Amino acid sequence: MNLTLESLQEMGAFTGAPVEKEVTWKQNGQELTATVHVRKLSYHSARSDVMAARGSHDGLAGRIAACICDADGQPVFTPEDVTGEADPERGALNDNLVMALLNVIGEVNGLGKTKPPRQRTSVTKRSSGTSS
Numbered sequence: 681m682n683l684t685l686e687s688l689q690e691m692g693a694f695t696g697a698p699v700e701k702e703v704t705w706k707q708n709g710q711e712l713t714a715t716v717h718v719r720k721l722s723y724h725s726a727r728s729d730v731m732a733a734r735g736s737h738d739g740l741a742g743r744i745a746a747c748i749c750d751a752d753g754q755p756v757f758t759p760e761d762v763t764g765e766a767d768p769e770r771g772a773l774n775d776n777l778v779m780a781l782l783n784v785i786g787e788v789n790g791l792g793k794t795k796p797p798r799q800r801t802s803v804t805k806r807s808s809g810t811s812s
Contacts, residue, residue, distance in 0.1 A: 695720035698749050701784045705776040716756075716781070718788040719749050728759075738763055744778065747785045 681687055688694065698717035705712055719725075728742035737745075741762035748756050757773075764772030773781075785791070 695722040698751065698753050699788045700751070701788065703777075703780045703784050705774065705780040707774050707776060716784060717749050717751050717753075718784055719747050719753060721747070721789050740778070740782070743785065744773075744781050747788075748781055 698719045700715060700717055703714055703716050725743060725746040728737075728746040729739065731737055732739035732742045737759035741757075741759035744762050745755055745757045745759045750756060758766060760766035762773050762778070764770065
């Protein structure tokens, strides 16, 4: 097989459109819900991860900024919006909202899924031949 855009598309190598999700978090004792769009992990998140490794921005803030977007795939936040550096008067995103956003990013990307436990076969212990 030759590596072409068509062959990659047939293999599902592109992330496609952002996924619409509802996110719920508590703030000041009140439960809030909003609709967000989540971009699957892709070039954008890989680029953000490299920038975070170079110290350009915070890794979690970069992950949120790379994955949370509008319906057209345009970013909603910069990493500095998430951390509060963009507007110190506004401050950082609420910690509960940050966790809720990270959870929906994980859901969309299948992160945290575990494989079913392997079935164990019965093993019979044998005597080592020594007695105590």
